Amino acid sequence: MRGDSMIRPPECPFCNAVLSPPVEGGIGAGSQFLGGTCKCGAVFGSDPRGNGLGALIIDVLLFACGGDWDLTWELRQGEDYEERWTYGYNERLHHVVPNTAGPRRGVGTLYFVRLGPHLSGDAGGSGRRR
Ligand SMILES: [Zn+2]
Numbered sequence: 001m002r003g004d005s006m007i008r009p010p011e012c013p014f015c016n017a018v019l020s021p022p023v024e025g026g027i028g029a030g031s032q033f034l035g036g037t038c039k040c041g042a043v044f045g046s047d048p049r050g051n052g053l054g055a056l057i058i059d060v061l062l063f064a065c066g067g068d069w070d071l072t073w074e075l076r077q078g079e080d081y082e083e084r085w086t087y088g089y090n091e092r093l094h095h096v097v098p099n100t101a102g103p104r105r106g107v108g109t110l111y112f113v114r115l116g117p118h119l120s121g122d123a124g125g126s127g128r129r130r
Pocket residue numbers: 012013014015016017038039040041042
């Protein structure tokens with residue numbers, strides 16, 4: 001039995017939409033990582049070798065906050081934002097091998113963040129904490 005059929009393009013863990021490939025500058029021109037956004041508002045970044053996850057978290061969060069460092073540092077996971085991880089992502093081929101263990105060096109990883117509704121800007125920014 002071939003395992004190829006299990007390989008699939010990555011989906012957004014929040015809304016299950018199939019994602020477009022991450023692009024250079026997708027999470028800010030200053031980021032070393034490729035990234036992008038989902039139509040549901042989630043932001044994601046790709047670490048093709050799984051060895052820069054700490055930096056990836058910061059880049060994705062900062063981009064999700066519109067480059068606002070103060071806001072980025074105030075965010076609390078589970079309260080102000082939700083995060084998800086997808087392991088086994090192949091950035092070059094844009095597919096995911098399911099059930100890949102991580103986080104681990106050498107494992108391509110996608111990191112997703114979606115801000116809570118009070119931070120997403122739908123209310124014109126009035127609910128934004130400072
Ligand atoms: Zn989504």
